[in-house]
Amino acid sequence: MGIDLAQFHEAFFEESFEALESMEGSLLKLDVSAPDSEIINTVFRVAHSIKGGAGMFNFSDIGSFTHTLETLLDGVRGGRTRLTTPVMDLLLRSVDVLRELLRGAQRKETFDPQRVADLQFELEVIAVAQDTAVQQPAQPAAASPAPAPATSAAAAAPAPAATPPTAVPVALEAPPSEWLISVRPLENMLSRGNEPLALFAALAEHGELAVTADVRELPPLEAIDAHRCYVQWQLRMTSAVTQERIAEAFEWVEGDCDYRITHAAGPPVSTAAAAPAEAAPPAPVPSAVEPPPAAPAAPSPGGDPQSASRAAGRAEGTPAANSGDSSSIRVSTQKIDELINTVGEVVITQSMLAQLGALAEGTSAERLRSGLAQLERNVRELHESVMRVRMLPIGFAFSRFPRLVRDVAQRLGKQIELKLIGEQTELDKTVLERIGDPLVHLVRNSIDHGIEMPEARVAAGKPAAGTVHLEAFHRGSAIIIEVSDDGQGLDSDRILAKARSRGLIGAGETPSQEAIYELIFLPGFSTAEQTTDLSGRGVGMDVVRRNIKSLGGKIDIRSQRGQGSRFTISLPLTLAIVDGQSVCVGDETYIVPLVSIVESLQIKAGGVNRLSMAGEVVSFRGAYLPLLRLHELFGIEPRSRAIHDGLVVVVEGDGQRVGLFVDDLRGQQQVVIKSLETNYGQVQGVSGATILGDGSVALILDVAGLIRSTSSRREAA
Amino acid sequence: MSAVENTSATTIGTVALSPDAVLRLPPQCTIRDASQLLGQLMLRLEHSAPVYIDAAKVERIDTAALQLLVAFLRDRKARRRAVVWLECSEAMMRAAGALGLTGALALTPAG
Numbered sequence: 157m158g159i160d161l162a163q164f165h166e167a168f169f170e171e172s173f174e175a176l177e178s179m180e181g182s183l184l185k186l187d188v189s190a191p192d193s194e195i196i197n198t199v200f201r202v203a204h205s206i207k208g209g210a211g212m213f214n215f216s217d218i219g220s221f222t223h224t225l226e227t228l229l230d231g232v233r234g235g236r237t238r239l240t241t242p243v244m245d246l247l248l249r250s251v252d253v254l255r256e257l258l259r260g261a262q263r264k265e266t267f268d269p270q271r272v273a274d275l276q277f278e279l280e281v282i283a284v285a286q287d288t289a290v291q292q293p294a295q296p297a298a299a300s301p302a303p304a305p306a307t308s309a310a311a312a313a314p315a316p317a318a319t320p321p322t323a324v325p326v327a328l329e330a331p332p333s334e335w336l337i338s339v340r341p342l343e344n345m346l347s348r349g350n351e352p353l354a355l356f357a358a359l360a361e362h363g364e365l366a367v368t369a370d371v372r373e374l375p376p377l378e379a380i381d382a383h384r385c386y387v388q389w390q391l392r393m394t395s396a397v398t399q400e401r402i403a404e405a406f407e408w409v410e411g412d413c414d415y416r417i418t419h420a421a422g423p424p425v426s427t428a429a430a431a432p433a434e435a436a437p438p439a440p441v442p443s444a445v446e447p448p449p450a451a452p453a454a455p456s457p458g459g460d461p462q463s464a465s466r467a468a469g470r471a472e473g474t475p476a477a478n479s480g481d482s483s484s485i486r487v488s489t490q491k492i493d494e495l496i497n498t499v500g501e502v503v504i505t506q507s508m509l510a511q512l513g514a515l516a517e518g519t520s521a522e523r524l525r526s527g528l529a530q531l532e533r534n535v536r537e538l539h540e541s542v543m544r545v546r547m548l549p550i551g552f553a554f555s556r557f558p559r560l561v562r563d564v565a566q567r568l569g570k571q572i573e574l575k576l577i578g579e580q581t582e583l584d585k586t587v588l589e590r591i592g593d594p595l596v597h598l599v600r601n602s603i604d605h606g607i608e609m610p611e612a613r614v615a616a617g618k619p620a621a622g623t624v625h626l627e628a629f630h631r632g633s634a635i636i637i638e639v640s641d642d643g644q645g646l647d648s649d650r651i652l653a654k655a656r657s658r659g660l661i662g663a664g665e666t667p668s669q670e671a672i673y674e675l676i677f678l679p680g681f682s683t684a685e686q687t688t689d690l691s692g693r694g695v696g697m698d699v700v701r702r703n704i705k706s707l708g709g710k711i712d713i714r715s716q717r718g719q720g721s722r723f724t725i726s727l728p729l730t731l732a733i734v735d736g737q738s739v740c741v742g743d744e745t746y747i748v749p750l751v752s753i754v755e756s757l758q759i760k761a762g763g764v765n766r767l768s769m770a771g772e773v774v775s776f777r778g779a780y781l782p783l784l785r786l787h788e789l790f791g792i793e794p795r796s797r798a799i800h801d802g803l804v805v806v807v808e809g810d811g812q813r814v815g816l817f818v819d820d821l822r823g824q825q826q827v828v829i830k831s832l833e834t835n836y837g838q839v840q841g842v843s844g845a846t847i848l849g850d851g852s853v854a855l856i857l858d859v860a861g862l863i864r865s866t867s868s869r870r871e872a873a
Numbered sequence: 874m875s876a877v878e879n880t881s882a883t884t885i886g887t888v889a890l891s892p893d894a895v896l897r898l899p900p901q902c903t904i905r906d907a908s909q910l911l912g913q914l915m916l917r918l919e920h921s922a923p924v925y926i927d928a929a930k931v932e933r934i935d936t937a938a939l940q941l942l943v944a945f946l947r948d949r950k951a952r953r954r955a956v957v958w959l960e961c962s963e964a965m966m967r968a969a970g971a972l973g974l975t976g977a978l979a980l981t982p983a984g
Contacts, residue, residue, distance in 0.1 A: 371940070371947070387940050
């Protein structure tokens with residue numbers, strides 16, 4: 157069987173998308189007035205890694221684009237190109253285009269070649285500018301940003317002559333020197349698509365490379381594994397680059413090969429393995445680990461002396477990352493879902509055994525029950541552990557916001573400070589993926605409608621820059637995400653006026669503040685005077701709520717005029733399991749999600765009243781609750797129709813409460829949700845099904861859906 | 874696609890070779906088909922007659938394939954059996970050179 161390199165494409169895309177996120181995040185952290193060399197190096201490494209992968213997998217357009225981007229970034233980190241706001245914008249736009257290029261390659265489509273070419277041209281213009289600048293004497297003075305030629309608008313902000321070189325990044329390259337590099341591929345290097353030829357080609361870009369192969373480890377032909385690499389190499393490179401840059405070529409093969417970089421005239425400066433390569437070293441290798449005499453990252457006069465030591469320190473840190481002792485593995489979500497499904501079956505079997513155990517009699521029955529109780533604990537732990545595998549920090553969803561806020565604020569001429577809190581809070585991957593868009597709507601709304609223009613804020617005694625908070629935390633078995641701002645708050649008078657003008661609220665009605673805020677979730681409802689491309693079309697908040705509801709969550713609003721607004725989203729941690737209360741109606745069992753239950757009570761005979769508008773109601777804590785008889789809804793013959801013979805489960809959904817009349821309550825248990833839509837079809841008032849311990853199927857009630865359908869039926873009546 | 878093509882007879886000088894004696898490497902000679910190449914090499918390892926390798930059509934060859942050829946040459950040599958290179962493409966020479974395997978493959982830089 158051969159190896160299809162296409163099988164590694166997905167891993168390349170995933171890693172590249174993640175790397176781009178990190179690149180974008182790093183760029184946004186950069187302060188153009190004093191760029192942090194560490195951050196610039198990080199950004200450069202990302203571009204370099206993507207370029208390496210694109211080359212390996214033959215994605216030529218991505219390779220070409222990242223090459224141009226890399227050239228520019230190299231200029232920035234080498235101090236030849238000055239980081240200005242236009243350059244930053246260009247870099248951010250490059251991230252966008254690169255993302256689209258990757259998406260295109262992933263979908264086997266071509267992304268707008270004109271847009272790529274245009275941006276690539278802009279990058280090249282600046283790169284040319286830096287080349288022109290580098291024509292200056294290659295002395296430390298060259299590190300001072302030289303005036304850019306007038307051809308480049310983006311780079312046309314020449315640095316004042318007085319700009320101190322302290323703002324110049326690290327990694328100034330030294331005169332050519334000789335490096336010895338030993339490379340020992342690990343077992344899976346080739347089968348993971350990492351080709352030494354590509355690695356050596358990348359190294360050869362830095363200088364002259366002489367390669368010596370050591371084939372002594374190559375076993376007899378009959379014992380060879382055709383996909384494993386047995387050859388080791390000794391490379392001798394003459395180059396002016398730093399050892400750190402040499403090590404960068406190994407980033408793409410991280411974990412797949414051990415390497416050791418030695419200065420030909422000095423001690424080893426970068427190793428990725430404890431064991432030195434087998435081949436006879438061409439030069440003596442002293443044991444002390446210290447920078448070579450001609451330390452390539454030596455600080456330039458007047459430069460930042462710390463930058464050199466940082467560079468060296470990082471290079472020494474590289475081996476750990478390359479050692480192959482990775483603390484995480486990449487697993488497809490399909491495998492995890494299969495595992496979760498199997499664990500779900502185990503939960504069902506355990507529940508079945510528990511029921512049988514409860515009926516067991518005899519001398520060993522007690523021991524059996526004790527064992528079953530232990531099994532239940534273990535299964536619960538197993539289940540929780542497996543569910544945790546699917547959990548990801550919400551930081552993945554938050555990471556897009558610094559860029560979004562920057563762009564939107566820039567377009568609107570507002571000053572916004574974004575504060576992210578609780579990025580490590582974990583939630584289910586599916587929930588995470590589906591919460592992104594609603595959050596974007598809310599944050600955009602906060603910036604567009606909430607935060608005032610700087611002048612208005614100052615006039616109102618507020619700081620010119622508004623603040624948007626995005627915060628996540630756990631509360632019980634739910635995750636809470638809050639989007640808040642210190643803007644002008646919701647204008648309830650305007651919302652009410654708009655609702656009245658549209659006939660949604662009668663002239664005489666005075667709804668509560670909460671009810672007024674609820675109006676903004678209605679489809680097509682907007683109070684924006686002008687529709688912008690950001691918001692104001694009234695499409696958004698209803699979609700936000702619908703998406704959140706589809707995840708089993710809810711959204712609440714708090715707002716104060718002149719002080720700001722707070723949108724609180726509450727979501728279940730996972731979609732696969734629900735803590736439920738079993739209730740029986742006739743011979744059927746239904747599961748009511750515990751999160752929806754307010755309480756259960758028995759109503760005395762005569763406790764039910766019939767109102768002409770609301771149908772049956774029961775008195776509950778001083779208010780009247782609509783009563784919903786489940787047997788009527790599902791067409792089942794109940795044990796009894798008399799209210800005092802059964803129980804009423806008070807449930808809440810969409811901010812409304814109803815009483816569900818059932819025959820009896822059974823136990824509470826965790827149930828594994830099986831999709832009814834996938835296996836059968838959508839049923840009003842039912843969110844899914846589960847298999848109970850006795851093997852029977854029980855439907856899981858969709859409380860919000862039940863309440864909605866009840867309201868609409870009553871309105872129709 | 875087969876890793877090795879051996880469908881037609883080859884003539885060297887006036888001697889016609891059996892298809893088995895000649896290993897024709899395909900244009901794409903990579904890890905994808907390395908197992909097949911290994912099988913083809915194993916078949917010929919014990920041949921008493923010289924084995925001829927034709928790498929004229931190779932457009933792309935990688936480390937996995939080259940190291941198999943290195944092992945084959947070495948093992949044949951240990952058995953005192955001959956391996957003869959018929960022709961090597963530029964791509965083959967470049968890859969062998971880049972990996973420092975020209976000597977181990979007994980290829981002369983001139984091809």
